[in-house]
Amino acid sequence: MPPAALPAPTLLRLMWLASPALPVGGFSYSEGLEAAVDAGRVHDEASAAAWVLDQLKLALGRSELPLLAQAWAAWQQADLPRAAALNDWVRCTRESSEFRQQTEQMGRSLGEWLRQRAPDDERVAFLGRLNPAPTWPVAFALAALLASAPVREALLACAFGWAENMVQAALKAVPLGQSAGQRMLDQAVAAIEPVVDAALAMPDDTRQAFTPMLAIASAQHEAQYSRLFRS
Structure with missing residues (x-):
């Protein structure tokens, strides 16, 4: 028997959360991609696609998707200490100043957006x-839960929103058509x-x-002479 379709209001709210138009600033980050372009590691469509797919999988x-699933469960159970511990894990595992600033700025912005609605x-x-x-992932988990989205659909929406932002960053930075x-995409x-599905099955331990090349690219971007993006 096929799974039941999401109610239209839930589906529309998930699309809203995944949209680059959500006022959290996701469009202003390339997450190290711009530095990879500057270094010549990413220089055409094939190398840009490989970079994005590797980052998605590795x-x-x-990291973020399994944590998002665990944060969704914590918010659902109103386990506030667990939500706080997951938030600390995200901050402590950001490997560069830019990555930490990104997750905090986007999380803070989404938190303000939620405060206006709930x-x-x-x-x-x-x-x-x-x-x-x-x-960001802890805030997104709560936003998806408040939209009545099941956890799997919440992860799908978050991953698609991230991919769309990264592809748009590649169009500008490489550049591509x-x-x-x-x-x-x-x-x-x-x-x-x-x-x-792999993220949903992943336990805490x-x-x-651990993405050393991505961390190095982000650190190099912090001192890059000319740049379009904040990371």
């Missing part, structure tokens, strides 16, 4: 009190579902943040 799939929800208030700031961007879409 970074998001092993001002009486204690979980939203707690998110805003996380010190020094809520992080719109058709190349659509081909890259098609590859990302095909890869997202198995990455999400196998979640990890």
Whole structure:
């Protein structure tokens, strides 16, 4: 029997959360991609697609997506200490100043967006009190839960939103044309579902943040002479 379709309001809210138009600033980050372009590691459609797919599988799939699933469960159970511990893990595993600033800025912005829509929800208030700031995957988990989204769909939406932002960054930084961007996004879409399913099955003790080349690219970007993006 096929799974039940999401109710239209839930589906639309998930699309809203995944949209680059969500006012959290995701479009202003390349997550090290711009530095890889500057160094010549990414120079055409094929190398840009490989960079994005590798980052999806090795970074998001092993770190942010499994953590998002665990944060979703913590918010659902109103386990605020668990949500705070997961938030600390994100901050402590960001490998560069830029990556930490990104997750905190986007998390803070999404927290403010949620506060305007659910001002009486204690979980939203707690998110805003996380010190020094809520992080993006922890905030996104709460936003998806408040949209009544199941956890798997929440991860799919988050991964697609990330992929769309990264493809748009590649179009500007390489640069590439719109058709190349659509081909890259098609590859990302095909890869997202198995990455999400693996993330959902990942327990705490196998979640990890270890992407040395990405961390080096981000650190190099901090001192890059000319740049379009904040990371």
